[in-house]
Amino acid sequence: MRPVDKGTAPDQAFTQYRDAFPMLRDRIGPYCSYCERRLPVNLAIEHLVPKSLEPGLALKWENFLLGCTNCNSTKGDKPVIASGCLWPDRDNTMRAFVYREGGFVEIGAGLASEVYQMALMLRDLVGLDRHPGGPGTPPTQADERWRQREEIFELALSYRKRLAQVDQSHLEVFQDAIADLARQSGFFSVWMTVFEHDQDMRRRFISSFTGTCSLCFDQHGNPVARPGGAL
Numbered sequence: 001m002r003p004v005d006k007g008t009a010p011d012q013a014f015t016q017y018r019d020a021f022p023m024l025r026d027r028i029g030p031y032c033s034y035c036e037r038r039l040p041v042n043l044a045i046e047h048l049v050p051k052s053l054e055p056g057l058a059l060k061w062e063n064f065l066l067g068c069t070n071c072n073s074t075k076g077d078k079p080v081i082a083s084g085c086l087w088p089d090r091d092n093t094m095r096a097f098v099y100r101e102g103g104f105v106e107i108g109a110g111l112a113s114e115v116y117q118m119a120l121m122l123r124d125l126v127g128l129d130r131h132p133g134g135p136g137t138p139p140t141q142a143d144e145r146w147r148q149r150e151e152i153f154e155l156a157l158s159y160r161k162r163l164a165q166v167d168q169s170h171l172e173v174f175q176d177a178i179a180d181l182a183r184q185s186g187f188f189s190v191w192m193t194v195f196e197h198d199q200d201m202r203r204r205f206i207s208s209f210t211g212t213c214s215l216c217f218d219q220h221g222n223p224v225a226r227p228g229g230a231l
Contacts, residue, residue, distance in 0.1 A: 028211030038186030
């Protein structure tokens with residue numbers, strides 16, 4: 001899951017939470033903060049802690065992310081203790097999950113017990129691992145997140161193969177084209193996974209996706225602990 005930097009809260013207070021949408025979209029891009037789909041439409045403000053449970057947080061910038069219909073509806077009004085869950089704007093969620101061919105998502109190995117539970121909470125809140133071939137809750141017919149993730153995984157694999165065959169004189173142009181394609185396709189973590197051994201491409205993805213937290217990666221594009229985060 002892509003770690004994002006939405007910046008500090010704006011000076012003006014919001015009278016409606018929807019008023020924050022344009023600024024949030026500009027800062028972190030038109031992507032679901034959880035499943036990473038690129039959605040120029042059908043994307044909405046997502047409250048980390050549901051506003052129905054904590055009305056005092058309904059207009060707070062620190063309680064905003066962007067969510068798609070599937071992630072939003074799955075999360076719903078489930079009770080959430082913010083400190084007991086990982087969040088893409090506070091932690092390096094890239095280190096929490098593993099993306100596999102076929103559209104599968106798993107919690108990464110080697111996490112400390114407390115952090116594992118926080119990752120589990122986030123996964124279950126939005127149903128990130130729902131897959132017809134997975135061990136957990138199957139997706140509904142309207143939930144195409146896994147299928148779209150699978151399709152982008154195959155697309156990324158095909159471009160990795162093509163990149164290996166590109167003449168050196170055209171290499172940089174083709175690399176930039178792949179980064180542009182990734183930005184338009186969404187699913188940041190899928191592209192980072194497929195190109196995990198190509199630090200040049202990983203750096204391009206990090207800079208290409210608006211609002212990706214650069215502090216969550218080293219100079220080679222490898223995920224590192226986020227300052228101040230649980231992971």
